[in-house]
Amino acid sequence: MELTRRDALAALAASGVAVGTAAVLDDDLADAFDGDASDASGGPSDSAPEERMATLLAIADVVYPSRLSGVEEFVRTYALGRVEDRESYREGMVQALSTLDDYARTWHDAEFRELDPETRESVLDQMGADTADPDPEGGDSARVRYYLVNELLYALYSSPTGGKLVGIENPQGHPGGTGSYQRGPRR
Amino acid sequence: MTGSGTDRTPSERADVCVVGAGPAGALVAHRLARRGYDVVVLEAGERFDFEDRKERMERAIRPGRGPLSVWEMGGPRDAYSSEGEWFYPLNRARVKGVGGTTLHWQGMVMRLHESDFEAWPIEYGDLRPYYAEAEAALGVAGADDNPYAPPREEPFPMPAFSPSYSDSLFAEACERLGVTMHSVPNARNSEGYDDRSSCVGYGTCKPVCPSGAKYSADHHVEKAEEEGARVIDRAPVQRLEHDDAGERVTAAVYATPEGETHRQEAREFVLAAGGVEIPRLLLLSESPRYPDGLANSSGAVGRYFMDHLFAGVGGTVDRETRQNHVGFITSECHQFYDDPTRGTEGTDGGIPEWSGKGERDGEPRPDSIKLEFLNYAGPSPVEMALSGDQWGDDLLDTLREGYGNSIAMGGLVGQRPRKENRIALDRSTTDDHGNPVPELHWRVDDRTKASLRRANRIQRAILDELGADISWTVGPENTGPAFHHMGTTRMGTNPDESVVNPRLRTHDLRNLSIASSSVFRTGGALNPTLTIAALALKAAGHVEERL
Ligand SMILES: Cc1cc2nc3c(=O)[nH]c(=O)nc-3n(C[C@H](O)[C@H](O)[C@H](O)COP(=O)(O)OP(=O)(O)OC[C@H]3O[C@@H](n4cnc5c(N)ncnc54)[C@H](O)[C@@H]3O)c2cc1C
Ligand code: SF4
Numbered sequence: 001m002e003l004t005r006r007d008a009l010a011a012l013a014a015s016g017v018a019v020g021t022a023a024v025l026d027d028d029l030a031d032a033f034d035g036d037a038s039d040a041s042g043g044p045s046d047s048a049p050e051e052r053m054a055t056l057l058a059i060a061d062v063v064y065p066s067r068l069s070g071v072e073e074f075v076r077t078y079a080l081g082r083v084e085d086r087e088s089y090r091e092g093m094v095q096a097l098s099t100l101d102d103y104a105r106t107w108h109d110a111e112f113r114e115l116d117p118e119t120r121e122s123v124l125d126q127m128g129a130d131t132a133d134p135d136p137e138g139g140d141s142a143r144v145r146y147y148l149v150n151e152l153l154y155a156l157y158s159s160p161t162g163g164k165l166v167g168i169e170n171p172q173g174h175p176g177g178t179g180s181y182q183r184g185p186r187r
Numbered sequence: 188m189t190g191s192g193t194d195r196t197p198s199e200r201a202d203v204c205v206v207g208a209g210p211a212g213a214l215v216a217h218r219l220a221r222r223g224y225d226v227v228v229l230e231a232g233e234r235f236d237f238e239d240r241k242e243r244m245e246r247a248i249r250p251g252r253g254p255l256s257v258w259e260m261g262g263p264r265d266a267y268s269s270e271g272e273w274f275y276p277l278n279r280a281r282v283k284g285v286g287g288t289t290l291h292w293q294g295m296v297m298r299l300h301e302s303d304f305e306a307w308p309i310e311y312g313d314l315r316p317y318y319a320e321a322e323a324a325l326g327v328a329g330a331d332d333n334p335y336a337p338p339r340e341e342p343f344p345m346p347a348f349s350p351s352y353s354d355s356l357f358a359e360a361c362e363r364l365g366v367t368m369h370s371v372p373n374a375r376n377s378e379g380y381d382d383r384s385s386c387v388g389y390g391t392c393k394p395v396c397p398s399g400a401k402y403s404a405d406h407h408v409e410k411a412e413e414e415g416a417r418v419i420d421r422a423p424v425q426r427l428e429h430d431d432a433g434e435r436v437t438a439a440v441y442a443t444p445e446g447e448t449h450r451q452e453a454r455e456f457v458l459a460a461g462g463v464e465i466p467r468l469l470l471l472s473e474s475p476r477y478p479d480g481l482a483n484s485s486g487a488v489g490r491y492f493m494d495h496l497f498a499g500v501g502g503t504v505d506r507e508t509r510q511n512h513v514g515f516i517t518s519e520c521h522q523f524y525d526d527p528t529r530g531t532e533g534t535d536g537g538i539p540e541w542s543g544k545g546e547r548d549g550e551p552r553p554d555s556i557k558l559e560f561l562n563y564a565g566p567s568p569v570e571m572a573l574s575g576d577q578w579g580d581d582l583l584d585t586l587r588e589g590y591g592n593s594i595a596m597g598g599l600v601g602q603r604p605r606k607e608n609r610i611a612l613d614r615s616t617t618d619d620h621g622n623p624v625p626e627l628h629w630r631v632d633d634r635t636k637a638s639l640r641r642a643n644r645i646q647r648a649i650l651d652e653l654g655a656d657i658s659w660t661v662g663p664e665n666t667g668p669a670f671h672h673m674g675t676t677r678m679g680t681n682p683d684e685s686v687v688n689p690r691l692r693t694h695d696l697r698n699l700s701i702a703s704s705s706v707f708r709t710g711g712a713l714n715p716t717l718t719i720a721a722l723a724l725k726a727a728g729h730v731e732e733r734l
Contacts, residue, residue: 014244014389015245016238016240016242016245062578063578063582064578065579065580065582066579124578130576130578133250133251134249136252146249146251149578150250150251150573153572153573153578153582154245154572154573156572157569157572157573157586158248163569166568166590167507167568167590167591168509168512168568168590170390170512170513171390171567171568172248172389172391172567172569172570173245173389173390173391174388174389174390175397175398176387178377178386178387178513180388180512181352181388183352184352185506185507
């Protein structure tokens with residue numbers, strides 16, 4: 001199944017972002033997805049916006065189902081729109097990305113995005129992001145779960161394309177109208 | 188508007204002071220302001236920005252911030268204690284803010300049946316015109332297809348929502364059993380109404396509708412303000428003061444976020460703070476003249492607390508059921524409301540009559556039952572995805588397995604009024620202003636359990652007929668409250684055993700009225716808010732007669 005830019009824009013609209021802003025349309029990474037994690041955490045990993053995006057895409061690779069295409073454009077459009085004008089949310093996300101890189105560096109001497117797919121999955125597993133209770137103010141795994149893993153899963157499974165993978169074209173969180181609940185399954 | 192720059196000083200001259208900006212307070216304020224009176228509304232909670240609703244929806248769907256965070260409930264302001272045999276989760280049962288609990292509610296709105304008024308000092312006929320007015324105010328989508336509903340002459344303001352695909356599966360089984368299905372009146376726009384959009388299917392009605400298609404009372408607060416009413420948010424009323432004779436309320440004393448305390452004087456006072464905070468406020472307003480609490484000569488303030496209880500059965504069928512597209516129901520059944528013991532006969536079988544010899548011999552006769560056919564049975568995929576411990580293809584497999592075939596029925600039964608179920612003050616615990624918190628004493632009695640058992644029986648019979656594999660039951664042992672706070676300042680003609688008269692004015696004080704389900708004498712088994720709205724409009728009319 002193919003994820004499209006439209007899915008991303010729909011998911012953005014549903015999350016309250018004014019769709020059509022310059023950042024979304026121009027993919028203005030530097031403006032929209034910037035942030036300074038090193039200031040806050042004192043850590044060494046102040047990666048550039050494009051690298052952060054690459055890390056997010058690397059996570060999407062792990063948490064999204066394999067039969068999905070168009071992930072890159074979807075994540076770019078969605079993630080940028082989401083953090084624009086939401087300062088504290090952007091900070092939370094940037095911090096979580098740098099936390100994840102810290103783990104990758106400690107265990108594998110490389111940034112998360114540079115790891116091969118299996119190693120990426122093992123890092124997320126070993127840090128406990130799969131079983132952690134998501135919590136924006138929690139520990140490392142809880143924040144990675146909340147700001148990164150669940151952020152991506154929320155975007156996907158509240159969008160029509162993500163919903164359709166499961167069998168619901170109007171998932172919760174998506175304003176898909178009042179026709180679909182009346183319709184029977186398509187055979 | 189809610190910042191520190193807001194003027195929260197009292198109005199110099201007010202005809203009416205309303206306490207609480209939920210549907211009851213909003214409707215009273217709107218009606219009286221429209222008639223040209225000076226109205227001040229004091230609301231404990233904040234004014235939420237409509238623009239933030241999508242973010243609130245996200246909080247509701249995504250785990251991480253806790254369910255109470257959606258409407259900022261909890262903390263010292265909302266402290267309470269639950270001392271009864273059954274725990275009562277009070278802060279899940281209310282919202283404090285402009286719009287009150289309707290910000291969170293589900294929005295199904297029925298008129299009580301004629302039989303529900305047997306113990307009341309007013310009849311269905313007395314409320315009937317107010318019901319029609321309330322339906323127009325809230326914007327109710329409904330159809331005249333319920334053979335058990337009380338008489339009405341005006342059509343609903345909007346057409347009913349069409350039945351769901353899931354309803355059509357139930358319909359086959361119900362026809363074989365002789366169970367009647369009919370539409371549900373919804374305070375939810377099936378088309379554009381009163382400058383609010385029609386439903387667009389976010390599917391998160393409870394606890395938040397981002398489109399505004401579900402009615403919430405902030406709408407009437409705005410309308411009241413357009414008519415000149417003044418609404419002061421974050422202004423919890425601490426107590427009411429009365430004159431020397433103890434005949435009139437003179438002022439509502441309220442606090443502000445800046446730490447100030449003000450007195451709002453008015454000619455008439457209307458309490459619309461919900462069925463828990465109204466009795467609490469009266470008890471907190473004790474004085475030498477009213478040592479047991481204001482307007483409490485009867486001793487009934489806080490007593491006879493009732494709620495409705497949920498009964499449900501669910502499972503899976505071997506067909507797709509198409510759940511969770513929308514967050515509201517489209518079909519229900521009132522057939523067992525006036526006659527919960529009746530049997531039915533369909534084209535192929537039926538529901539057996541209640542014989543008194545069920546699972547419990549000699550159990551009390553069940554009371555009214557309302558049955559619901561759910562459109563949101565089983566988990567929603569997005570919520571499953573966010574709380575699971577898998578991702579990638581494994582997660583998708585799990586979601587596909589978990590979603591698709593769920594089916595469930597819900598329902599409500601009522602409790603009869605019992606003096607020992609009550610709201611009292613817990614003097615050992617105080618809120619953020621140093622006031623004793625509400626203390627709930629509440630339990631579920633045997634008759635209520637019998638009603639739940641009967642409801643489960645009917646639900647199980649219908650699901651069996653559908654061929655469902657039943658996996659869960661909510662009944663007598665694990666039921667929970669529906670969050671309808673009734674009975675705590677009950678209406679009556681005898682001042683020795685009731686708090687307000689049939690004109691919703693307290694027996695004790697001549698200028699103090701109550702608009703709330705707290706005046707219900709009995710609660711039936713139907714969601715209360717349309718009746719609250721009708722009573723609020725009636726109360727507003729009586730206040731006006733005195734102004
Ligand atoms: C999850 C849920 C689902 C529900 N679904 C339905 C449904 O489908 N149908 C239905 O009919 N009902 C439903 N209800 C119940 C419905 O929400 C209430 O009946 C209704 O909101 C009551 O209206 P009210 O104006 O009396 O009180 P509320 O809406 O509770 O408003 C009271 C207001 O008073 C304010 N207040 C309290 N104390 C003070 C004070 N001391 N000073 C100043 N202000 C104060 C509060 O902050 C609040 O804003 C539901 C409730 C819940 C929780
Ligand atoms: S489904 Fe519910 S939440 Fe969505 S628009 Fe309709 S009323 Fe609002």
